[in-house]
Amino acid sequence: MFEGAMTLTRLIDATTVPDGEGRAVPVSAELTVAVFNIEGEFFATQDQCTHGKASLCEGWTEGFEVVCPVHEGRFDLRNGAPLCFPVTDPLRTFPCQVRDGAVWAEIPRADN
Numbered sequence: 001m002f003e004g005a006m007t008l009t010r011l012i013d014a015t016t017v018p019d020g021e022g023r024a025v026p027v028s029a030e031l032t033v034a035v036f037n038i039e040g041e042f043f044a045t046q047d048q049c050t051h052g053k054a055s056l057c058e059g060w061t062e063g064f065e066v067v068c069p070v071h072e073g074r075f076d077l078r079n080g081a082p083l084c085f086p087v088t089d090p091l092r093t094f095p096c097q098v099r100d101g102a103v104w105a106e107i108p109r110a111d112n
């Protein structure tokens with residue numbers, strides 16, 4: 001479904017994402033990416049919870065897990081895996097890197 005060319009997309013200045021928090025970055029009309037900083041390591045996932053309309057950036061992190069602010073479902077930021085009820089579907093994740101002080105992620109071209 002999401003096969004095809006990837007575009008390396010500049011998302012946000014790394015310094016604007018505090019340790020242990022996430023920031024939402026809209027990349028298209030359909031997709032907002034959440035950029036999380038976990039002890040200096042950055043992760044990019046879809047921002048919207050797979051269980052509802054919640055923004056995961058408005059939740060909180062515990063280690064490599066993000067907790068949804070609405071029903072407290074949890075996901076593993078490293079691979080998007082759902083970790084507890086009520087979430088059952090994984091998050092989309094996007095390979096990312098820090099370059100020249102900014103966080104970049106590989107976003108499928110269809111999402112740009």
Ligand code: FES
Pocket residue numbers: 049050051052053054068069070071072073086087
């Ligand atoms: S909306 Fe996220 S767990 Fe329900």
